[in-house]
Amino acid sequence: MSFLGGARSSTSAGGLNNDKIEMAITELDTITDFFNRMVSSCHAKCVGTRYAEGDLNKGEMVCIDRCVAKYNEVQKKVGEKIQSRGAAGNASG
Amino acid sequence: MDFSGFNSAEQAHMNKVIEKKQMQDFLRLYANIVEKCFSTCCNDFTSKALSSKEDQCVMNCTEKFLKHSERVGSRFAELNAGA
Helix, strand or coil: CHHHHCCCCCECCCCCEHHHHHHHHHHHHHHHHHHHHHHHHHHHHHCCCCCCCCCCCHHHHHHHHHHHHHHHHHHHHHHHHHHHHHHHHHHHC | CCCCCCCHHHHHHHHHHHHHHHHHHHHHHHHHHHHHHHHHHCCCCCCCCCCHHHHHHHHHHHHHHHHHHHHHHHHHHHHHHHC
């Protein structure tokens, strides 16, 4: 994300490097958002809606483990694909 | 997320930011659970009060979602620690 920071290094009087802080906050937000979406998706896919009891059964637990692993894989692959398309676009454009 | 390059003023600032975000995240989780459990459990509007069946359903739903969220959190942390 080099277009975001530019060449300025804005340092306030209190010794805070604002660019670094903003990047850290953006990263934190991204990861939190990713986690929340993963919780939501895996709940929809793995946890039944009968709610006969308050505990997760064995099948649901196994499903959740696999769901998290798959979600993570998908995130990686999509990221790679987007980056490779972007690089190819830059090369040919 | 590598916070080692931060000086102590920045670290303190980040801690405050993280605390605020955790609070917001908790409130978001709460609202989500309410909506999810309400839509699956409460389908009988012949009465204003929650029936005991609906009440039990909501309790189970909440507990299940929290356990699910915990489990996803552990798996996610494992993945990130390994990466």
